[in-house]
Amino acid sequence: MEGKNKIPAVFKEDLKKLLQSIDELESIEKGERLCKVCSKVVSLENIQLIIPRKDKTYDFICDSPVCVEEYNRKNELKK
Numbered sequence: 219m220e221g222k223n224k225i226p227a228v229f230k231e232d233l234k235k236l237l238q239s240i241d242e243l244e245s246i247e248k249g250e251r252l253c254k255v256c257s258k259v260v261s262l263e264n265i266q267l268i269i270p271r272k273d274k275t276y277d278f279i280c281d282s283p284v285c286v287e288e289y290n291r292k293n294e295l296k297k
């Protein structure tokens with residue numbers, strides 16, 4: 219089936235709402251948030267993970283498979 223793995227069009231709107239609810243939408247749109255792993259600027263186009271930290275801050279991971287994998291690996295180590 220073609221297109222089965224595509225992200226639904228509604229996703230970006232949901233993402234915006236989510237980012238707005240945590241007060242990070244503006245920072246993302248301004249390019250002020252960097253991927254925790256590769257330090258690339260995270261945007262609405264390439265954001266993959268949003269990880270809540272203490273003190274109401276968030277870590278962001280871009281959509282590079284390497285970064286997602288790296289982050290998951292580090293998380294495993296912490297357990």
Ligand SMILES: [Zn+2]
Nearest residue numbers: 253256280285
């Ligand atoms: Zn990255």
